[in-house]
Amino acid sequence: MLINVSTLLQEPVGHARRYTADHELVAVPELRFAQEITGSIRLIRSERGVLVTADLDLSPVDLQCGRCLEMFETPVSIEFDEEFVLDHDPITGRRVEVDVDEFRIDQQRHLDLSEAVRQYEESALPLQPLCRPDCLGLCPKCGHNLNTGPCGCAAAASDDRWSALARLQERLGTEDGDGAPEA
Ligand SMILES: [Zn+2]
Incomplete structure (x- = not known):
């Protein structure tokens, strides 16, 4: 112009x-x-x-x-x-x-x-452009765009947590056994 x-x-x-x-x-x-x-x-x-x-x-x-x-x-x-x-x-x-x-x-x-x-x-223009302020970004493991929903890694991570809890419960269960250290 x-x-x-x-x-x-x-x-x-x-x-x-x-x-x-x-x-x-x-x-x-x-x-x-x-x-x-x-x-x-x-x-x-x-x-x-x-x-x-x-x-x-x-x-x-x-x-x-x-x-x-x-x-x-x-x-x-x-x-x-x-x-x-x-x-x-x-x-x-x-x-x-x-x-x-x-x-x-x-x-x-x-x-x-x-x-x-x-x-x-x-x-x-912003130096660090964001598509929206609460953009979830990419999964650091598999690169899945987390804005489109959770990826397999999230499910695996929560499985890990559950199995860790289960293992802990198991261990507590055994320690509960007789309470006395084995001689
Ligand atoms: Zn984004």
Whole structure:
């Protein structure tokens, strides 16, 4: 999504525009990033360019659950305030110092939100994605997804517990016998 800000750049600092994005496409092809944005975008003419205040819903992102390894979709919303700067003064044409990591307005006076959306999406996504807060994960023995129900290992473990109890009962039974140690 490119926003033409040439008119806004002719206006005094503080002048504003409001845009509504409705499933607009943003993309950073070299990083294989593509998203759809919906929400409000406010542009304010600043000293060095345009201050963007965005409040956006993105299309759901596919993530892999860190516990059960299943893929799931998660909704993503982002909010940001970022200044997009010009590398030259729009009136005098004089070059202006711009840091490499600053967002820029291009020569055609277009403002492209794609890279900002990519960066904010990245930081909005969880580092340890979970398909649901109480995801049961995988059985450490057989790798069965425990969200779909217990696996054979659980039954075997409880069998183990029962047989251990039975053995204990047996032992107590024998010790109960005559109580006296064998001579
Ligand atoms: Zn999961």
